[in-house]
Amino acid sequence: MTKSIKPAKAGPGTGKLKTAKAAKIAEPKRAKSDRVKRPATPGGHFKLRPTKPWSEAEITEAFARFEKASPEPKSELEHFNPFTLLVAVVLSAQATDAGVNRATRPLFEIADTPQKMLALGEEKVREFIKTIGLYRNKARNVIALSQKLIEDFGGQVPNSREALETLPGAGRKTANVVLNVAFGQPTMAVDTHVFRVANRTGLAPGETPLAVELGLEKVIPSRFMAHAHHWLILHGRYTCLARKPRCETCLINDLCRWPEKTVG
Secondary structure, eight states, X not given: OXXXXXXXXXXXXXXXXXXXXXXXXXXXXXXXGGOOOOOOOTTSOOOOOOOOOOOHHHHHHHHHHHHHHOSSOOXXXXXXXXXXXXXXXXXXXXXXXXXXXXXXXXXXXXXXXHHHHHHHOHHHHHHHHTTSTTHHHHHHHHHHHHHHHHHHHTTSOOSSHHHHTTSTTOOHHHHHHHHHHHHOOOOOOOOHHHHHHHHHHSSSOOSSHHHHXXXXXXXXXXXXXXXXXXHHHHHHHHTSOSSSOOGGGOTTTTTOOOTTOOOO
């Protein structure tokens, strides 16, 4: 979910779920900021667990429950416009949204456009974001992407994935978040939470973020796609936790395929 300070607000498909035996999908190179931590076997490789695919009716029921509980989910990254959203997402890699928000509130007060950010300069940007992990590299990327936006896109954040992925520090996940939240496109950004939920529940098992992304897009009914990314992130962040999932409060406990789930 992205809690926007001011608007930058964020709408395909159903079908059978791909199994672990499905052909591998070639995954494009991702920016370091977009890399997702994956569960691993002792050998270090993610291993898919065979599971009974969800039926179309079950998937519809699950997302209907998410919709009822949170009809209009928002991103928890504070932002004023597409540019500040883009910067916040780039800064959020290996950092919490709360930590990013604490750093960007004062930063965005004085630099909420590529021009202002570039004028501020890398050294001052570092001072604002020094509480965030990898802040030196991220400050460099923020200045570089600001310059590229000015030189190649007229100072505007582009609304295509291909263009967004050319920006320093931005990969497929970052592009999908911006497209969904800022431009209302029905994209599926797969972060560590979405990756975990999709695999643990059996909703869309996949060895890579791209496989999970395409799997989710294939099975989630189009009517839910505008908000599906936020519902899954929030579910993973607050309920389907990595270490101690709160199965007793899970909205989809009865549908989940995880063999270790507990029932309240």
